[in-house]
Amino acid sequence: MHAHPDVVAGFDAALRGGPVPAGLVARDPAEVERRFAVYRNNVTVSLTQALATRFPVIQRLVGEAFFAPLARLYADTDRPKSPVLAEWGDGFAAFLEAFPPLAPYPYLGDVARIEVARGQAFHAADARPVDPARIAAADPDRVRLVLHPSVLLVRLAHPAVSIWARNQPGAEASPQPLPLGPQTALILRDAAFQVPVRAVGPGDAAVLRVLLAGDRLSVAADAARHAEPGHDLQPLLVSLMRAGAIVDVKE
Amino acid sequence: MLPNLLPDLPGVGFKPEHFAAIRHSAAGIGFFEIHAENYMGAGGLPHAQLTAIRADHALSVHGVGLSIGGARGLDPDHLARVARLCDRYQPESFSEHLAWSSHGADYLNDLLPLPYTEETLRLVCNHVDQVQATLGRRMLLENPATYLCFAQSTIPEPEFLSEVARRTGCGLLLDVNNVFVSCTNHGTDPRAYLTAFPLHLVGELHLGGHEAEALPSGPLLIDSHGAAVADPVWALFAEVIAVAGPLPTLVEWDNDLPDWPVLAAEAARAGHILAKGGMGLARAS
Numbered sequence: 001m002h003a004h005p006d007v008v009a010g011f012d013a014a015l016r017g018g019p020v021p022a023g024l025v026a027r028d029p030a031e032v033e034r035r036f037a038v039y040r041n042n043v044t045v046s047l048t049q050a051l052a053t054r055f056p057v058i059q060r061l062v063g064e065a066f067f068a069p070l071a072r073l074y075a076d077t078d079r080p081k082s083p084v085l086a087e088w089g090d091g092f093a094a095f096l097e098a099f100p101p102l103a104p105y106p107y108l109g110d111v112a113r114i115e116v117a118r119g120q121a122f123h124a125a126d127a128r129p130v131d132p133a134r135i136a137a138a139d140p141d142r143v144r145l146v147l148h149p150s151v152l153l154v155r156l157a158h159p160a161v162s163i164w165a166r167n168q169p170g171a172e173a174s175p176q177p178l179p180l181g182p183q184t185a186l187i188l189r190d191a192a193f194q195v196p197v198r199a200v201g202p203g204d205a206a207v208l209r210v211l212l213a214g215d216r217l218s219v220a221a222d223a224a225r226h227a228e229p230g231h232d233l234q235p236l237l238v239s240l241m242r243a244g245a246i247v248d249v250k251e
Numbered sequence: 252m253l254p255n256l257l258p259d260l261p262g263v264g265f266k267p268e269h270f271a272a273i274r275h276s277a278a279g280i281g282f283f284e285i286h287a288e289n290y291m292g293a294g295g296l297p298h299a300q301l302t303a304i305r306a307d308h309a310l311s312v313h314g315v316g317l318s319i320g321g322a323r324g325l326d327p328d329h330l331a332r333v334a335r336l337c338d339r340y341q342p343e344s345f346s347e348h349l350a351w352s353s354h355g356a357d358y359l360n361d362l363l364p365l366p367y368t369e370e371t372l373r374l375v376c377n378h379v380d381q382v383q384a385t386l387g388r389r390m391l392l393e394n395p396a397t398y399l400c401f402a403q404s405t406i407p408e409p410e411f412l413s414e415v416a417r418r419t420g421c422g423l424l425l426d427v428n429n430v431f432v433s434c435t436n437h438g439t440d441p442r443a444y445l446t447a448f449p450l451h452l453v454g455e456l457h458l459g460g461h462e463a464e465a466l467p468s469g470p471l472l473i474d475s476h477g478a479a480v481a482d483p484v485w486a487l488f489a490e491v492i493a494v495a496g497p498l499p500t501l502v503e504w505d506n507d508l509p510d511w512p513v514l515a516a517e518a519a520r521a522g523h524i525l526a527k528g529g530m531g532l533a534r535a536s
Binding site: 002003004005007008012023025027028031035036038046050086122123124149189 | 292293294296297299322323326328332351353356357358361363366370374400401402403437438466468471
């Protein structure tokens with residue numbers, strides 16, 4: 001007779017591939033192993049599905065046949081710490097980068113970072129867009145624009161935004177060569193609950209960094225001109241407003 | 252404490268894929284059930300959809316992650332998130348499972364079995380007490396689908412659940428498919444199980460599909476929630492309703508989702524049996 005903590009520990013060890021603990025009974029003792037395998041399979045398959053739900057583009061890139069054992073390995077090294085599986089997998093990007101068989105595909109980690117950020121944006125808190133008239137009426141030297149909680153800026157060492165975009169369901173093969181070098185991704189949830197991803201240039205990235213830090217729009221404009229001479233704020237601000245991503249104006 | 256207030260009608264598990272179809276027509280659907288853990292983000296589409304569903308329908312919040320049968324205390328952070336969800340949506344019912352799913356800090360994402368002993372009875376009662384005190388409401392505890400038994404168990408499952416209900420005041424969620432799956436797997440009689448089950452404590456029924464695999468000693472049934480309800484489960488359900496009268500009855504379909512009309516037809520079939528059960532009782536009284 002085992003105390004319950006020992007029962008749970010023994011069961012979990014068997015889920016991880018250890019021997020099925022004594023004291024588990026099937027109608028035919030020869031079938032204990034097969035029947036226990038239902039639990040092993042439930043854990044493995046459900047966690048693989050959870051990871052595939054959060055990382056559909058990684059699954060596309062490596063293929064389902066490779067993704068399943070990859071997910072199993074990841075689940076063994078970084079098990080969920082909470083029942084909210086939409087939050088599980090923040091470490092998947094670093095895991096992919098450190099996994100030797102994937103060394104020829106160094107961009108996978110960055111694609112996973114985009115998928116992590118998209119999940120965060122999808123579930124981020126709600127906020128109503130500000131009336132554009134309030135932006136127009138504000139003092140341009142003093143105004144601070146508050147961005148929607150879903151707005152994220154992700155710096156990537158690889159052209160992962162382009163890779164992500166070309167690996168959407170139904171995406172056509174592009175005749176254009178992939179851009180080279182790092183990209184910065186702007187990710188947000190728009191008013192229709194879509195979560196588009198786009199690469200932004202150094203000027204827009206500088207603006208977004210300043211706004212996300214809560215600083216004034218005039219500071220953002222200076223940072224943008226420094227990062228990208230001749231940068232024009234207007235197109236970015238218009239696209240943020242259209243997406244409902246400016247939620248408050250402070251002076 | 253808040254009682255369970257679901258209507259004695261068929262309900263279905265809400266899936267975002269069905270949202271548009273449900274908004275078009277949810278005729279005959281008495282309530283929707285959600286898995287609590289899918290609505291623990293801060294905002295966005297899941298909450299927008301749930302708010303719309305909740306405005307028009309009765310709601311059951313069904314937890315899958317509290318690990319009430321676990322060896323250690325409940326995760327207070329997770330329990331607090333469940334409480335926030337219930338505060339926000341004020342569901343007619345909250346339910347969880349007689350199972351464990353966490354070990355230490357790790358969450359295993361399956362409903363795992365426990366031995367039924369005096370020790371685990373005390374543990375489960377403590378956990379149910381804690382859930383009910385935190386939520387400020389009576390919860391329902393669901394019988395699990397199991398694939399193995401524990402030699403050390405000393406209490407039959409229906410008796411174990413009765414005793415938890417007696418000590419904590421919780422109600423029970425009777426999953427008829429789980430009864431059929433478990434009894435088939437263990438070579439026992441589902442009708443004997445149901446006879447031993449305290450039907451007067453049942454606040455909700457679950458129906459769902461299972462998969463079967465042939466093993467030398469007999470079929471291995473797996474609670475997959477990925478298929479239509481099987482005929483023997485419909486038969487058991489009708490027998491339960493004939494005895495207990497109509498009860499809130501959920502059709503669960505979580506994997507290999509069908510189009511809405513298929514799920515709605517399963518709910519309508521349950522509704523037909525519930526209506527007949529109600530008439531039978533009315534005549535008898």
